[in-house]
Amino acid sequence: MTGTTHSHPATSTDRWPSALGLVAAGGAIAVMALGDREAALFGPSIATMAGIYLVAYALGRPWAAWLAFPALSAVVAVLHVLRARDVAALDPAVGMTVLLVPLWLWAVARRRFTEPRTVTLQTVGMLAFGAVTLLASAVQSRLAVLVAAVGFLAHGVWDAYHFRVNAVVNRPWSEFCGVVDLVVGAALVVVAVA
Template sequence: MTDTALPRRTKLADRWPTALAIVATAGAVAVMVLLDREVELFGPSIAVMAGIYLMAYALGRPSTAWLAFVVLSAVVSVLHVLDNRQVLGIDPAVGMTVVLVLLWLWTVARRRFTEGRTFSIQTAGMVGFGALTLLCATVQPRLGIALAGVGFLAHGVWDAYHFKVNQVVNRPWSEFCAVVDLGVGVALLVVAAT
């Protein structure tokens, strides 16, 4: 007997991650328009994005990407406040890169390195996105904004890969993050070019 079932139609409600991402992207663009601090705000976000994947991977539950988003957004916000008040003297990009390395060490402590290929991919993400975060903080602002845009676009490709393989994070997260990354990445490149 052959399966003659029709493919399930995608309902508009199934695209809620995309709708939520459009709202988040609009908020990010509003921040760009209202504040002239793109490289300061969006450079450390590259490490945040990679950290979300590492945290979910360390926990071994793809749906925890949403929790990781909240936790790491709070961490980077605290780093920005401390930097603005000159309390610690640590650039948020450096602080988030340190957090990224700590999350990677946590995955090692949880023995997630036994999943060779996935662990290697997450390690490459930590190194690449961490380096890009630090680079954004060390170059002149216009180039830093462009690099942040490239980082967001690269992370959008990262999201698409994880959506396809359906590993590390759940598909609603990777869909949401990809849409945000592509929209914000393009907006940052436009800001850098103008």
């Protein structure tokens, strides 16, 4: 008897993360259409996306990205509300970037540095996406939207890499996030140049 495996042809249900990503991206585009605060709303999302990867990495559980997403989204939402109500003057982009440091330290404390290539990549991602987030909050409105677009598109490439190597986060997450990032990034480019 041979150890033959049977693979089934891919169906549309196998692409549920892409479909969910398109729905989420559609919601983001609706927010863009209804307001004019793209830089303020989408800039902090870049650091948030990096934070989601750091949570999954720190826990060593790729599926944890799905839990980190609503948790970190809630944190950035609270920062937006606090700033809008003049309770705290902290820019949500700065707050989310600063949050990356304890998330990275948490990964180190959990001794997740045993794979030098992975810890180096996650550290570079934290620094790069944090820098793009801060840059988006520091420049003028139209340029800030373009910087946010570059951040989203770059994170889409990050997702594609993680999908290919099947590391840090699970493939459904990197597929979902990649679709969101590429569609939202392209929409932000259109907003910035329109």
